[in-house]
Amino acid sequence: MRAVTYVKNNTVELLEKPVPEIQPDEVLLKVGGAGLCHSDITIIAMGDDNPLIGSTLGHEVAGTVEKLGEDVQGWNAGDAAIVSLVLGCGQCRECLAGRDNQCEVVSPRGALAPLSPGIGTAGGMADYIAVKARHLDPIGDLDPVLAAPLADAALTPMHAINTVRDRLTGDATVVVLGLGGLGHMGLQILLATTGARVIALDTDPQKLQFAEKHGAVAIKSDAEAPKKILELTGGVGADVVIDFVGVQPTIDTAIAVVRGGGAIRFVGLGGGSFSYIAGANDLPWGVNIERAYGGTRSDMRQVVALAQAGKIGVEVTRFPLDDAVKAFDELHEGKVQGRIVLVP
Ligand SMILES: [Zn+2]
Ligand SMILES: [Zn+2]
Structure with missing residues (x-):
């Protein structure tokens, strides 16, 4: 079969590989669509000693069941399915608490990222x-082509939004920085599921x-944006x-516009930074900051349901x-x- 393979630094090639053998608890999925994410670009730029070299990329995957392992129940050939982003163990403390995106087995401290299809x-x-x-x-x-990006481009914003959902009341304002793959889904999820004003x-x-067409207030991202x-x-x-996004201008904007007692969710991996100086007032009092990663199985069910209802679309x-x-x-x-x- 054809497989997009990370062959060396900053280089991918379409190679011929054998169709994978399945274990008794596995399914062979015929891929209908595989999303291409900025983190794929980040991964392949990590140098020539990256342990992921040689692997098939693609962590946003949907398709149809082709073949079932002998122990698999509840699925039939031809069923359409989406693959979890984080391949959690299902047994650890984090997984059992519904925080499978933080699974301590597949996402040990210091890991590049939790185990995902195309990442490990x-x-x-x-x-x-x-x-x-x-x-x-x-x-x-x-349609698996339209569903595949839900596995990250919608899941990850949904997770970040769910961590601040109680703040997104009808009189609240939420700022979305960046309208790329994840941002354009985050925007739609906010408008579909919260009453907050979206900038x-x-x-x-x-x-x-x-953004404007969907009902957000759109502002060009430049030096004047925080003032606006x-x-x-x-x-x-x-x-x-x-x-x-996570580049320097977006991180600076986040710090400059968050209200006292507000919240920042950093999702993009753009290499920017901020410094915290105890005693200085750059960061308002009471601000809650989280480095949000991926999403849980519950977040996944929610984005699939919203897409099925036609409330969000990639x-x-x-x-x-x-x-x-x-x-x-x-x-x-x-x-x-x-x-x-990518459509096979
Ligand atoms: Zn991704
Ligand atoms: Zn686990």
């Missing part, structure tokens, strides 16, 4: 993927138009800021699997609206 095990940018049946959720009649920032006018947000919030600042740019290398180049150059999905 063969991913879904291929014709087939083998996955434990318990790491699948049904998607009904959702969305990006540098790309087309993405700002998208403070004006819109009566000088007080935003209840919640979600940074889907803006998809399709690329045939054969054009995977070109797709990586286009994402790297920042040319993409919404999410690229």
Whole structure:
């Protein structure tokens, strides 16, 4: 079968690999779509000693059940399914508490990322993927091409939003920084599931138009943006800021516009930083900050349900699997609206 393989630093190739053998508790999924994420670009740029070299990429995967291991129950050939982002153990303290995105077995302290398809095990940018049946959720009649990005591009914002949901009341303001793959889904989830006013920032006018069309207040991300947000919030600042980019200007904006007692969720991996100086007043009193990662199985069920109800939808740019290398180049150059999905 064809498999998009990370062969060396900053290089992927479409290679021929054997169709995976399945274990008794696994399913062979015929991939219908595999999303291409900025973290794939980050992963392949980690140098020539990256242990992931040689592996098949792809952590946003949906498809149809092709073959079942002998112990698998509850699934039939032809069923459409989405693969969990974090392949939690299901048994540890974190998993049992519903925090499987923090599974202590597959996400030990200091790990690059929790075990995911394409990050520590063969991913879904291929014709087939083998996955434990318990790491699948049904998607009904959702198109796997449109469903695949839900596994990260919608799941991760949903998780970040769920950690601040009690703050997103009808009189609250939430700022979304970045309207790329994750941000454009975060925006829709906020508008579909909270009463808060949504202010969305990006540098790309087309993405700002998208935000406005969906009912957000759109502001061009530049040096003036923090001032505008403070004006819109009566000088007080935003209840919640979600940074889907993580570059220096977005982190600076987050710190500059969060209100006292507000919350920041850092999601994007753009390499920016902030310093905390005890006793200085750059960060208002009472601010809650979390470095949010991925999402739980419950978050996954929620985004699938919202997509099935037509309340959220991924803006998809399709690329045939054969054009995977070109797709990586286009994402790297920042040319993409919404999410690229590779279609075998
Ligand atoms: Zn991702
Ligand atoms: Zn676990």
